[in-house]
Amino acid sequence: MSEIAERLKSIIRPENQVYKKSSVLNDVTMHYCPGCSHGVVHKLIADVIEELGIQDQTIGVSPVGCAVFAYNYIDIDWSEAAHGRAPAVATGIKRIMPEKTVFTYQGDGDLAAIGTAETMHAVNRGENIVMIFINNAIYGMTGGQMAPTTLLGQVTSTTPYGRNVDLNGYPLKITELIAQLPGAAYVTRQSVHTAGAVRKARKAIKKAFELSQKNIGTCFVEVVSTCNSGWKMTPVESNDWMVKQMFPLFPLGDLKDGGKEATEPFQMKG
Amino acid sequence: MAKVIGAVVVDAEVCKGCNLCVVSCPTQTLGLNRDVNSKGYHYSYMENPESCIGCSNCSSVCPDSCITVYRLKVE
Numbered sequence: 001m002s003e004i005a006e007r008l009k010s011i012i013r014p015e016n017q018v019y020k021k022s023s024v025l026n027d028v029t030m031h032y033c034p035g036c037s038h039g040v041v042h043k044l045i046a047d048v049i050e051e052l053g054i055q056d057q058t059i060g061v062s063p064v065g066c067a068v069f070a071y072n073y074i075d076i077d078w079s080e081a082a083h084g085r086a087p088a089v090a091t092g093i094k095r096i097m098p099e100k101t102v103f104t105y106q107g108d109g110d111l112a113a114i115g116t117a118e119t120m121h122a123v124n125r126g127e128n129i130v131m132i133f134i135n136n137a138i139y140g141m142t143g144g145q146m147a148p149t150t151l152l153g154q155v156t157s158t159t160p161y162g163r164n165v166d167l168n169g170y171p172l173k174i175t176e177l178i179a180q181l182p183g184a185a186y187v188t189r190q191s192v193h194t195a196g197a198v199r200k201a202r203k204a205i206k207k208a209f210e211l212s213q214k215n216i217g218t219c220f221v222e223v224v225s226t227c228n229s230g231w232k233m234t235p236v237e238s239n240d241w242m243v244k245q246m247f248p249l250f251p252l253g254d255l256k257d258g259g260k261e262a263t264e265p266f267q268m269k270g
Numbered sequence: 271m272a273k274v275i276g277a278v279v280v281d282a283e284v285c286k287g288c289n290l291c292v293v294s295c296p297t298q299t300l301g302l303n304r305d306v307n308s309k310g311y312h313y314s315y316m317e318n319p320e321s322c323i324g325c326s327n328c329s330s331v332c333p334d335s336c337i338t339v340y341r342l343k344v345e
Binding site (some may be wrong): 004007012016017029032034035036037039043195198234236 | 275276277279283284286287288289290293294311319320324325326327329330331332333334335336337338339340341342
């Protein structure tokens with residue numbers, strides 16, 4: 001036993017450290033459920049802000065939803081918007097302070113339901129903001145009701161027999177809609193269920209923040225996420241469910257990469 | 271060939287025992303502790319400390335950023 005303790009002592013030294021919590025994250029425990037993807041995305045945003053050295057120049061706009069308390073966790077300037085209106089608030093902030101990096105952080109109930117109009121028009125205007133979209137196919141905060149992105153047949157508290165197309169319509173693939181708008185500069189869909197996916201998502205968020213500083217249009221990063229409480233599964237089961245059920249409808253990859261000048265019709269890659 | 275050895279330190283009070291780090295570990299180093307922290311969660315810990323290679327997979331998928339990773343090359 002002492003041999004192992006000795007060995008650990010030799011490894012656990014500051015010079016051998018390869019990963020630690022970002023200094024941009026506040027030292028508080030997040031209120032999210034165990035295994036929630038929000039925590040991973042918060043961490044990635046904080047990592048990217050730290051790496052780019054823009055902690056003083058970044059303003060976030062938090063949504064209504066589980067991520068409403070994002071301002072408690074990431075140590076930057078924040079504004080809280082009315083439900084769905086984060087892109088409108090971010091537009092105002094960016095136009096008053098064009099030198100700042102402005103991003104919104106929204107869930108699917110906020111961005112794809114009540115805020116669809118604000119989202120579409122902000123992107124269509126080509127506002128130079130970053131939009132981070134957490135898509136977990138359910139209203140997580142209010143108890144797992146059907147969201148626009150809920151899959152057909154998915155059981156939620158408001159669709160106890162599964163989502164029915166005649167009654168509830170089709171799942172909304174809003175990222176595909178966004179990618180068709182000429183104001184979008186970079187539109188991508190990522191996930192954070194494995195270490196490899198987390199690395200890709202981090203790269204995408206970093207690219208979005210860098211492009212946003214060049215003011216070439218709206219950067220939109222969708223993160224296909226889990227809501228294990230809303231889906232009534234364990235975190236590991238919900239990751240498997242997401243891979244099996246959500247990825248066929250929401251395939252990962254870049255949907256648009258370029259500037260807002262591009263007017264060519266959107267072509268799906270991958 | 272240089273061998274890589276690693277170790278992780280889990281902040282037991284912040285860990286919520288979601289098990290994501292355990293399934294992401296390629297060397298089965300991590301496990302959930304039988305003990306619980308003050309919130310009642312079975313926090314993650316190094317079950318097999320000698321197998322850790324410091325790959326940082328666990329810290330990448332950790333939603334609560336409670337894992338710090340150390341890595342050392344030995345000849």
